[in-house]
Amino acid sequence: MARLQQAIDPDRLLTDPADCWAYGYDNSRRHVCPQAVAFPFNTEEVAGLVHACRELGLPLVGRGRGSGTAGAAVPIRRGLVISLERMDRIIEINADDRLAIVEAGVTNGDLQRALEREGFFWPPDPTSADYCSVGGNLACNAAGPRAVKYGTPRDNILGLTAVTGTGDIIRTGVHTTKGVVGYDLTRLMVGSEGTLGIITQATLKITPKPEARRTLRAVYTSMTTAAAAVSRIMAQPVTPCMLEFIDGRAIDMIRDYASVDLPEDAGAMLMIEVDGSLEQLAYSEQAVAEAARGDGLSELRTAASEDERQGLWAARKALSPAQRKIAPKKINEDVVVPVSRMADLIAGLDQLSRQYGIIIVNFGHAGNGNIHVNLLVDPDDPKQMAVVDECLQKVFQLVLDLRGTLSGEHGIGYDKRQFVGLEIEPASLALMKQIKKQFDPDGLLNPGKLFPDVVPD
Template sequence: MTALPDELQRELSGLLGEAWLTDPGERLAYAYDNSRRHAMPDAVALPRTREQVLALVRACRRHRVPVIARGRGTNTTGASVPVAGGVVVSFERMNRILEIRPGDRCAIVEPGVLNGDLQTALKSHGLFWPPDPTSAAFSTVGGNLACNAGGPRAVKYGASRDNVLAVTAVTGAGELIVCGTATTKGSTGYDLHRLLVGSEGTLALIVEASLRLTPAAPARAALRAIYRDVSAAAQAVARLMAQPVTPSMLEFMDARAVQLARDFGGADLPAEAGALLMIEADGDAQTLPHSIDALKRAAQGDGLISLDDASDEAARERLWAARKALSPSLRTLAPGKINEDVVVPVSRIPELVDGVQALAREFDLPIVCFGHAGNGNLHVNLLYDPADDAQSERAHAAMSRVFALALALGGTLSGEHGIGLAKREFMPQAVDAATLALMRQLKQVFDPDGILNPGKLLPDP
């Protein structure tokens, strides 16, 4: 039995039929996400149409029942965990690519479309959608929009917020709204569609999105630069981002990450490597060599140990082997991991990495840093044994200090994972009181009764 009112149960069961799940075994699958946090929903809805979403939200609002939007649960912050119970609205059946308009560089999709499926559909048109999180094969476009997902390509092509033209959404007040326009330019009122991107389902439930597409470059090439230490690598990042050729990817690995990729992942890396940059450029066959030459010149400097290039796809895959070997190798250090992404100005990356390693020593826990250097967006992976209470306590205390360090360096709490449950208590440190108050006012306008994803993103007043 669930805690939902009988009247609401009957109404939503009639609305959704077999797509209204109340059996505990069925609900369990929607109780957690990739953060490993867990809370049981009272019911799960699997709508197929925006009309069903609209009717569901209106019914839940009448009974003051929480509504939690869900993609595929790949987020790491607990943003889709139903901590207050209520109804999880899973968009897995709203998974249609409604229209691809190559001439307009636009695709119109439902929120449950998988990022990877969209990319496959776009390939024959010579187009792609830039957001490419690690979970792209499994994560939904709706989920990508909810947390403003990015990935390695964001350094050149931007994150989700930069690649959406319009959204149709259902607010917590039970109103269907259309924000933005499916054109690449528009100046008609407030920029509400970009406001909804990154709001983690706390303002409205996105039921359709018009996405900005980008032509796929016909060629790409990669460089792997190995440096003596993090400072030398960070100085190279500054040089790479200051010259005219923007890399299509610029990935960073610290010394511990390089060691893991070499010793446990089998990557071909020298023992003296203190940091690594993976650099990619894309373009046409005529201009790409010039771009690579410019990036090579920028990568050179004090502390460079080696600089390898890959002119074909097979060689490129060999260079990327170090990065791909990293995540599996993390499992060799500890059974548990806290993976949070923070952002600092590019020039402050050495201070962030040095500070994180000082925390690793202070709390006696391994911490590995890697990520999207061109944006100053690093993933801090703190490794510990969740079964050891003392280690768990130290791990969470250390991560609090990581957030404080990023803020002290002029950065912010997240670049692409979002806030969710994991970082909401740190929001008053990251956002001034007046701005936080304005965010709460916006929440009140979009969701007057506070039913949408309660307990996430915004801290309690």
């Protein structure tokens, strides 16, 4: 490791397996201990580390805070992990130009708190916002509930700085909201999961905070009537800033593990928020409430205060802890279908649940058609484990038959790479492989991710 010590202060390089162990995992539950972990302070140090890895033929993985669920940050082939956690400066907040310049290691939560003091926010808001990094958000294009109105990281970035697999430092994009010079390398890098380069800095598009918001909870007697309501809500002119779906099985789980006020006939639930100026808020609330009304609606409530708003969200917040208690080793997927096919997706998943004898719990960002499909499998049940792979394959085929996509925000990483060929045809995969070679000719950047084992030339 002497060559790595030439690239970075030895005090910021770990080589003892006991020290490196914690950097071999992410939230996918996979773990591979890296051979070394480096903590650069700036882009130039990252470039120096990449040059050293090229000389050594050492694989490397850029890492944020390890909150991803698809294994993207796990060093499958060991090598070097470059942790960007110490590159955590907010360099500039420019309200006049509506932009912020940050290093990749800044957490989403710290950025949001800094922007809030200036009357702004950055729209991406993953559940892990308090500890996930902006660089990780960009690498996986991780969004969250607000994406239905404000878009994903790809929609909220102007440019970035990154280090490619050759050790070259590239700066992409602009500081303006319009710009068409050259190829759009910025949007190409976002969502590439560290396979094209290591993002070290980003120029983000920030948004003024809305003056007010209003929260509604709509409860339906069945999942299909709730899914139909999603289509009605998204078809009218007012776009909610959040539109979350929770199915009947999830509601039953919540009742067992938390004290929440829900009607006994609740088969599914929508959590809806609208935001904007005080003058327009009443109209927005009325518009989405009218669209929510229809077959199967059993309750429609609007929060009159912040305390009541928190009360309405209590059921949604209780869901993850309930699932962890019931099935700590569940399989969590985040598929997306067109909003108009939501009802078909939910009905199909219910049929697969009955066919394979696996409890499937569905919730997520309904306004985008982005549903988290949770297979509550028990690894100690041989009957379930014998059919779970086939069931998962049928889930993905259902999604694709509905003109959907296999991942909305969790990414592909290691866990989903073998299914990519179901969605992307060989010619496109071959082109992606060629792009990868241009950025990373030695194949050292996050190897074993994104692509299936066999990719056409």
